[in-house]
Amino acid sequence: MSRAAEDTAFTCAQCGRAVVRHPAGSYRNHCPWCLFSRHVDVSPGDRASTCLGLMTLIGLEHSGKKGFVLLHRCERCGHVDRNKAAPDDDVDRLIEAARETP
Numbered sequence: 001m002s003r004a005a006e007d008t009a010f011t012c013a014q015c016g017r018a019v020v021r022h023p024a025g026s027y028r029n030h031c032p033w034c035l036f037s038r039h040v041d042v043s044p045g046d047r048a049s050t051c052l053g054l055m056t057l058i059g060l061e062h063s064g065k066k067g068f069v070l071l072h073r074c075e076r077c078g079h080v081d082r083n084k085a086a087p088d089d090d091v092d093r094l095i096e097a098a099r100e101t102p
Contacts (some may be wrong), residue, residue: 013038013054022086030055030070032089035097037081039074051077060085060094061102068094071101 009020014036018032022028027045030037039057042048053076061069061082068085085094 012036018043028086029083030072030086032086033093035070035093036091037070037072037083039076039079041081051079053077055081057097060097
């Protein structure tokens, strides 16, 4: 399957909003409003996970190379993943996550 075919719009399983493809052409891996994700990848972009659990935002890091990076934990299996923040992510929610991060 091509990268473009895998990078599709989806409905957020947490807040129910319609989420469009990533504006920079990268894989969309979280909702830009509530910042929840879904455990769909084994390796970034492969969409090979069968878990499909909701992934809760548990923290925020800053990388000199990637900028802000969201930390998600799967509510079903406990898998932790790092996802680069997208240009259209809700800035207020990112600030809130930064304040909550120890």
